[in-house]
Amino acid sequence: MRFLVLAAALVCSFQVWATTSPEALYMPKPVYPEGMSNLRGHARISLNLHNDGSVSDVKVLNATHPAFAEAAINAAKLWRFKPWTPSADMPAIIDANNDMIFAPQNDITIPFQKPVTAVVSQTCRALNDEVAQWRHDQPSRPLSAMRSFALVHAYLVLPVLSGSIEYPASLSATDDFDNVLPEIVRKCRSQPKGRFIDHLPETVRVRL
Incomplete structure (x- = not known):
């Protein structure tokens, strides 16, 4: 490596x-x-x-x-x-x-920091557009597979591979993230001027 x-x-x-x-x-x-x-x-x-x-x-x-x-x-x-x-x-x-x-420092997440920061900093309006396009192009696939959501999910799991975080802690954060996805979509739809990051659970924000 x-x-x-x-x-x-x-x-x-x-x-x-x-x-x-x-x-x-x-x-x-x-x-x-x-x-x-x-x-x-x-x-x-x-x-x-x-x-x-x-x-x-x-x-x-x-x-x-x-x-x-x-x-x-x-x-x-x-x-x-x-x-x-x-x-x-x-x-x-x-x-x-x-x-x-x-x-x-040896950290496996480094290459992903910039794209993940860009994703979670985007406006809800941009996320709404991505969700609409995803549902149009991939109606049978879950929201968790959409690029923005999948990227954050992967970033939360990566530290386990480098040993910088224990698996149970990573699993808890990813579960919190996956469970709140429908709520994020609803809130962003009603608040298009807001930001993706504003609707993430605290357990997720502290790991970004």
Whole structure:
């Protein structure tokens, strides 16, 4: 097996002005830059967290290489947090910093990180179109075999092969995902401006 790399160990302890940190719903790891499998590094970013769960103004404060800086920004722009009601402890906009550590590691899921991130970040409108096309072209096949759903399912199982996760834990996440597929389709149909990731179970989101 060729040597793969992982953008490892995000330090998720946000340093914020508020006394309570927002709850993360989706924090995809940065994609390790191509051609840098033998390099370790880090990138420190700043960003604003909004009470609707979105992020903005993602900037690199420092990085050991421009490619790590770019990877960090691209990942952080996709982060989403649980919405909150503004208060004295949790204002509507929170300034935050985060350190991303890049370290070589043997991980079988690396080649799939980018396509899976693209799939779960797509809008419900795009997913609705895919579901409609799938049902038209493959009326006798289950939704679980549709590309977007099959890709996420496979990604949840892959860590078992590399030994980075035990089979029971992987099985639990894949069962949760498969069981919620009809609900995802219903919610996306009624909320086309939403995103696929917003309707995934917590047990699935934490593994993406």
